[in-house]
């Protein structure tokens with residue numbers, strides 16, 4: 001095995017009793033292909049049907065049934081490969097991976113082993129400190145999902161639901177290129193974003209439509225790769241982070257106590273925040289892989305690949321770069337705005353023809369903040385892009401202050417309506433009439449001679465007056481005008 005090239009930054013090292021340690025992580029992600037029918041049968045992939053409602057004779061492995069490849073699943077795998085900037089293999093092979101599972105009626109899983117449909121690719125991670133980390137993708141292959149054993153409906157029986165049996169999965173295997181729990185979390189988030197942009201997987205981890213096997217080892221910085229443990233089927237990004245932190249410390253403890261790591265498969269227990277051994281790791285040769293005699297090798301032309309490529313949507317990295325160039329937003333803001341395609345579209349609708357930085361600020365801080373708080377998605381936003389654009393227009397042309405704009409946002413959120421009309425009807429217009437502002441300032445100064453004296457001596461105290469004047473005018477005074485007139489009256493600079 002080659003030594004992985006990337007070396008962690010010292011800030012990513014873990015401290016042990018014998019010095020620094022580096023964590024090495026590789027992820028195998030199972031992503032359910034977005035498709036109406038299963039990989040080798042016409043049965044539905046709909047979620048939530050009654051048990052065994054979506055099972056064809058092929059999925060139940062009745063004698064004499066033959067698999068037929070679903071073209072749409074193949075296209076989805078190619079689109080995903082293109083989105084990961086990966087090698088697309090015009091010829092690939094389906095193999096049988098033999099193992100017994102009560103919910104796998106065939107007695108084997110049809111998968112791809114030596115010749116996957118997609119080869120090496122790259123995923124770029126946008127880290128919080130602004131750094132971009134490149135993680136290699138080893139391969140992507142197509143395979144069938146298994147059914148589900150249900151153990152909690154009877155004390156003496158296990159039931160089997162084959163609805164999921166035969167559903168197409170893409171297994172996306174990374175290189176061991178990640179060096180911290182944060183990088184692994186960023187990888188999953190980025191992969192999910194890319195899959196959703198492409199429309200090839202909905203990325204819904206709650207439903208099990210995307211799940212990760214997390215491979216973790218530790219080594220002395222820059223040293224030989226250590227023995228890895230694989231934590232199976234972790235189903236949330238947060239749990240992936242917790243599992244890695246726990247597992248790395250566990251391995252360091254064992255090695256520093258003079259022990260060695262056994263390669264094994266482990267499970268993460270979210271309740272306890274720890275991993276525990278499930279079984280010793282099986283080797284590929286244990287599965288007796290061989291090419292499935294029921295299926296010809298999968299072959300297609302470059303023209304199909306080119307056609308699919310021409311149809312791809314703009315992907316997150318490209319969109320992010322364009323937002324920085326076209327709208328002048330920071331790379332970090334551009335990243336936040338492009339996490340989901342509908343959010344990016346929403347932002348563009350608000351920003352076009354307006355002050356884009358102001359628009360970005362309102363979309364990220366006010367809108368996203370409020371949506372998060374209420375657990376709503378952008379599609380469920382009570383404030384449309386046209387309405388938020390209307391609010392931004394009113395700030396830009398000086399009709400309302402930023403403070404009033406927040407109140408207006410609340411009104412539109414709760415009651416709907418046209419921002420401009422609301423401002424008229426409710427008298428929310430900013431007071432720029434200097435006479436009115438002067439009068440308000442005079443009144444506050446007259447009532448507080450002690451504060452006037454203090455502010456004259458210490459100009460930073462003038463802020464108190466601004467607050468009082470804003471209060472007196474119901475937040476409608478133009479803050480800039482208040483500041484200027486106040487300074488002149490107090491005789492400060």
Ligand code: ADP
Pocket residue numbers: 024025026027028173174175176177215216217225226227228230284
């Ligand atoms: P399998 O687990 O099915 O045997 P692979 O050999 O393809 O499959 O490796 C699975 C994953 O383990 C890959 O994501 C790879 O990056 C990762 N991996 C390999 N070696 C290490 C290591 N020493 N430490 C951490 N991850 C590793």
Ligand code: MG
Pocket residue numbers: 028213230
């Ligand atoms: Mg594995």
